[in-house]
Amino acid sequence: MVKRSETTARLDDAARAGWLYYVAGRTQDEIASSMGISRQSAQRLVSLAVAERLIKVRLDHPIAACLELANAVRNKYGLRQVDIVPSDPGAGAATVGIAEAAAAEIERWLKKTDPIVLAVGTGRTLKATVDQLPAIECINHRIVSLTGNIAPDGSAAYYNVIFSMADAVKARHFPMPLPVLVTSAEERETLHAQQLVRSTLDMSAQADVTFVGIGELGIDGPLCVDGFLEKGEMMELMDNGAVGEICGWIFDSEGKLLDNPINERVASAPIPSRETSVVIGIGKGKRKMKAIKAAVTGHQINGLITDEEVAEYLLT
Amino acid sequence: MVKRSETTARLDDAARAGWLYYVAGRTQDEIASSMGISRQSAQRLVSLAVAERLIKVRLDHPIAACLELANAVRNKYGLRQVDIVPSDPGAGAATVGIAEAAAAEIERWLKKTDPIVLAVGTGRTLKATVDQLPAIECINHRIVSLTGNIAPDGSAAYYNVIFSMADAVKARHFPMPLPVLVTSAEERETLHAQQLVRSTLDMSAQADVTFVGIGELGIDGPLCVDGFLEKGEMMELMDNGAVGEICGWIFDSEGKLLDNPINERVASAPIPSRETSVVIGIGKGKRKMKAIKAAVTGHQINGLITDEEVAEYLLT
DNA sequence: CCCACCATTGAGTAATTGCCCATGAGCAAA
DNA sequence: TTTGCTCATGGGCAATTACTCAATGGTGGG
Numbered sequence: 001m002v003k004r005s006e007t008t009a010r011l012d013d014a015a016r017a018g019w020l021y022y023v024a025g026r027t028q029d030e031i032a033s034s035m036g037i038s039r040q041s042a043q044r045l046v047s048l049a050v051a052e053r054l055i056k057v058r059l060d061h062p063i064a065a066c067l068e069l070a071n072a073v074r075n076k077y078g079l080r081q082v083d084i085v086p087s088d089p090g091a092g093a094a095t096v097g098i099a100e101a102a103a104a105e106i107e108r109w110l111k112k113t114d115p116i117v118l119a120v121g122t123g124r125t126l127k128a129t130v131d132q133l134p135a136i137e138c139i140n141h142r143i144v145s146l147t148g149n150i151a152p153d154g155s156a157a158y159y160n161v162i163f164s165m166a167d168a169v170k171a172r173h174f175p176m177p178l179p180v181l182v183t184s185a186e187e188r189e190t191l192h193a194q195q196l197v198r199s200t201l202d203m204s205a206q207a208d209v210t211f212v213g214i215g216e217l218g219i220d221g222p223l224c225v226d227g228f229l230e231k232g233e234m235m236e237l238m239d240n241g242a243v244g245e246i247c248g249w250i251f252d253s254e255g256k257l258l259d260n261p262i263n264e265r266v267a268s269a270p271i272p273s274r275e276t277s278v279v280i281g282i283g284k285g286k287r288k289m290k291a292i293k294a295a296v297t298g299h300q301i302n303g304l305i306t307d308e309e310v311a312e313y314l315l316t
Numbered sequence: 317m318v319k320r321s322e323t324t325a326r327l328d329d330a331a332r333a334g335w336l337y338y339v340a341g342r343t344q345d346e347i348a349s350s351m352g353i354s355r356q357s358a359q360r361l362v363s364l365a366v367a368e369r370l371i372k373v374r375l376d377h378p379i380a381a382c383l384e385l386a387n388a389v390r391n392k393y394g395l396r397q398v399d400i401v402p403s404d405p406g407a408g409a410a411t412v413g414i415a416e417a418a419a420a421e422i423e424r425w426l427k428k429t430d431p432i433v434l435a436v437g438t439g440r441t442l443k444a445t446v447d448q449l450p451a452i453e454c455i456n457h458r459i460v461s462l463t464g465n466i467a468p469d470g471s472a473a474y475y476n477v478i479f480s481m482a483d484a485v486k487a488r489h490f491p492m493p494l495p496v497l498v499t500s501a502e503e504r505e506t507l508h509a510q511q512l513v514r515s516t517l518d519m520s521a522q523a524d525v526t527f528v529g530i531g532e533l534g535i536d537g538p539l540c541v542d543g544f545l546e547k548g549e550m551m552e553l554m555d556n557g558a559v560g561e562i563c564g565w566i567f568d569s570e571g572k573l574l575d576n577p578i579n580e581r582v583a584s585a586p587i588p589s590r591e592t593s594v595v596i597g598i599g600k601g602k603r604k605m606k607a608i609k610a611a612v613t614g615h616q617i618n619g620l621i622t623d624e625e626v627a628e629y630l631l632t
Numbered sequence: 633c634c635c636a637c638c639a640t641t642g643a644g645t646a647a648t649t650g651c652c653c654a655t656g657a658g659c660a661a662a
Numbered sequence: 663t664t665t666g667c668t669c670a671t672g673g674g675c676a677a678t679t680a681c682t683c684a685a686t687g688g689t690g691g692g
Contacts, residue, residue: 015377019402022373024412027678040642043679054377057338060450061331061370071340108352343648354672359649 010045011052017042018049022057062086069311073304076315077296080278081303084311087284099125102211102282102305103132109209110169115140116208119272121247122147122161123213123222125282130165141171144204146212147247147268148178174200178267180248181228185264192267204269207277212301214283215245216291223248229262237262244291246271246281246300253290255298274302281305289313326361327368333358334365338373369447374416385627389620392631393612396594397619400627403600410601411444418527418598418621419448425525426485431456432524435588436477437563438463439529439538441598443475449484457487460520462528463563463584464494490516494583496564497544501580508583520585523593528617530599531561532607539564545578553578560607562587562597562616569606571614590618597621605629 013035020031032042049055058064066084074082083105085097106129109118118141120126145162166173178197182188191197215222217238223229223245229237240260241252247268250258257263272279280303281295289310295301296314306314333351336342342350348358365371382400390398399421401413422445425434434457436442461478482489494513498504507513531538533554539545539561545553556576557568564582566574573579588595596619597611605626611617612630 011377012379012381015375015379016381016402018377019375019379019413023375023416024402029678038642039679041640043681044640047680049375049377054375056374056376058372058374058450059331059335059339059365059370060372061327063328063331064335067332067335067339111352345648355649356651356672357670359651360670363650 010048011054014045014049014052015054017045018055021046021049022055066308066311069308069315073296073311073314077304078299079296079302079304081280082311083305085284085305085307087308097307098282098284098305099128099132102126102129102280105280105305106130106133106211107136110136110138110141110171113140115142117142117144117203117206119144119146119204119207119210119269120161120165121145121210121212121268122149122159123215124159125213126161126211127159127164129211129282130161130168133165133168135168135170137170139171142203143169143171143173144200144207145174145176146204146210146271148176148180150177150179174203176200176267176269180267181262181265182267183265188265188267201269205272207272209277210272210279212246212271212279212281214281214288214291214295214301216288217242217244217250218287220287233262243294244288246295249300251294251298251300253294253297255294255296255300257300271300274299278303284310326364327370330361330364330368331370333361334371337362337365338371372416372448372450374420382624382627385624385631389612389627389630393620394615395612395618395620397596398627399621401600401621401623403624411441413623414598414600414621415441415444415448418442418445418596421596421621422446422449422527423452426452426454426457426487429456431458433458433460433519433522435460435462435520435523435526435585436481437461437526437528437584438465438475438477439531440475441529442477442527443480445527445598446477446481446484449481451484451486453486455487457485458519459485459487459489460516460523461490461492462520462526462587463492464496465491466493466495490519492516492583492585496583497578497581498583499581504581504583517585521588523588525593526588526595528562528587528595528597530597530604530607530611530617532604533558533560533566534603536603537561549578559610560604562611565616567610567614567616569610569613571610571612571616573616587616590615594619600626 017031017035020026020034021028028042028046029039032039035042063086066086070082070084073079073084083101085101109116120143122145143162143165149160149162162173162175176197178191182191192201217223217234219231219234224231224234237250237260240258242250242258243253244251248266249268249271250263252258279301281292281301282305283292284307286309292304292306292310293314296304329351333347336347337344344358344362345355348355351358379402382402386398386400389395389400399417401417425432436459459478459481465476465478478489478491492513494507498507508517533539533550535547535550540547540550553566553576556574558566558574559569560567563584565584565587566579568574595617597608597617598621599608600623602625608620608622608626609630612620
């Protein structure tokens with residue numbers, strides 16, 4: 001018989017032990033006695049087999065790809081949490097899939113027993129998300145809106161996310177009685193100084209978890225469509241490098257908030273700390289790709305719920 | 317929104333939990349908190365993923381001892397291909413190990429780009445094998461059954477291997493709409509002359525590769541247990557020197573097909589040519605040793621997947 | 633030949649997992 | 663509505679596995 005090197009022989013043993021453990025399903029005790037070694041040595045061989053990647057495990061299920069992508073995205077951008085849902089190739093609404101996933105995530109937070117502060121932004125995606133929420137009683141938690149609920153024309157805003165949410169979730173909720181955009185930085189100061197607004201802003205800063213939509217810019221983007229910005233203003237913003245917005249805060253392709261007149265007029269609360277809390281962005285679709293990439297690059301968010309298509313783009 | 321069934325959603329969760337556990341290496345506690353469920357539920361999901369065969373484990377290492385045995389067996393009996401898996405000393409099911417190995421071999425064939433015809437027999441071993449197959453799309457290939465799918469009592473046969481296989485593998489598949497045993501040689505002629513049967517038989521004769529179980533005889537053997545033969549018939553067969561069967565074709569210890577009334581009533585397709593195609597027998601265990609030795613001796617098969625124990629017996 | 637060094641071992645122990653059981657929610661039939 | 667059934671749930675506990683550490687033994691340099 002050919003003399004084999006010591007390490008090769010050891011790997012053979014590891015392979016045998018790993019086979020007996022994972023494929024044949026024996027316990028390490030049984031393996032030890034059948035191979036004539038101690039239980040601890042059997043354990044070492046099994047872990048060696050794993051460490052040397054002799055044992056290949058694979059998941060035979062459609063969501064396997066999503067989980068792989070989620071892991072890769074989380075590592076690449078240093079995010080706390082990533083959920084990837086399967087892409088629906090057949091077009092469909094821009095919120096199919098992620099709304100359900102985001103609702104499930106919100107539910108997980110609301111089911112905690114310790115009281116939490118949950119902050120929400122606004123937008124179509126978030127509206128679709130809260131529409132997926134089941135009825136829950138959670139009187140210990142507080143829900144606070146980051147953005148104003150008054151539209152440019154003075155009416156209540158289109159996507160009154162926080163009220164829809166309160167319909168389903170019985171929790172104390174705190175809307176932001178402000179417009180989304182005010183006319184000047186000074187006006188914002190004045191409004192934010194009001195006692196009622198002040199306390200809501202303070203609460204939002206203490207949010208344990210935040211769910212926000214990620215908006216793309218462009219004349220078809222939400223800021224224009226919903227009348228917050230004129231087409232001309234939008235073009236100028238984009239010329240200055242703006243690619244996306246969260247709660248109205250406009251950022252460039254690096255994810256840095258732009259230092260421009262529009263951002264000075266945003267009345268929304270600042271996005272809660274990504275150091276001390278979880279801020280989950282929700283969005284999918286080709287049009288939002290650039291905005292999403294910027295948001296995760298610049299750490300405007302530290303959690304993401306999106307689809308396979310966007311995940312793959314983020315990994316290129 | 318697409319309504320998904322409850323069981324589908326549960327399988328999705330099971331897949332996720334299984335992935336986190338086996339691929340990502342998280343503990344069940346971590347999985348539980350990240351999925352918002354109790355540890356016990358997480359444990360249940362993980363075992364569900366295993367029970368539903370979503371998790372596939374394979375050993376990616378040539379164990380030297382098995383390789384040497386395989387080489388020796390291949391040379392001694394002039395086989396084209398031999399796979400030996402480690403023996404599991406602690407009894408265990410009769411298919412542990414070889415089912416995984418055979419599934420991997422089938423997968424290799426199905427991944428070919430050129431269209432192939434793959435023929436399968438039936439039996440417990442083959443059923444366990446196809447249960448290990450992952451989902452594959454291979455619309456270019458054809459899968460044909462060598463044996464009838466009608467049991468003695470007229471019901472569909474116990475191990476509808478080809479249908480289970482078609483569940484996992486999306487390929488055209490051709491069952492054999494016949495009983496396994498008919499009442500006379502004349503009836504067999506008549507049935508085989510039917511157009512539908514004829515074309516399936518022709519296809520099986522063109523198989524590029526064939527996977528068959530190797531059955532032992534005896535009152536505990538499959539032919540008796542499954543009610544194809546009476547105890548008396550079996551005793552008589554064994555008195556005449558029969559030791560094993562493949563697809564119902566009964567052979568003696570030399571591997572020669574017996575010239576007796578039973579073989580005249582076997583409605584299965586002939587075993588495809590060992591000259592021009594690969595015919596792989598699958599089986600292990602003490603009880604099958606004689607049958608396996610006979611099959612390789614008489615060249616009923618030209619490929620073998622078995623375990624160390626049988627391999628050593630074959631070399632004595 | 634001796635000693636320092638390092639890998640390996642087995643004992644002990646902490647962590648993790650698997651399983652049983654009581655409980656209660658959900659649901660169908662009466 | 664009540665009753666009875668099924669099944670998922672989480673607590674508790676035993677089995678199993680992973681890790682730490684001191685002891686052992688083998689090896690190479692001095």
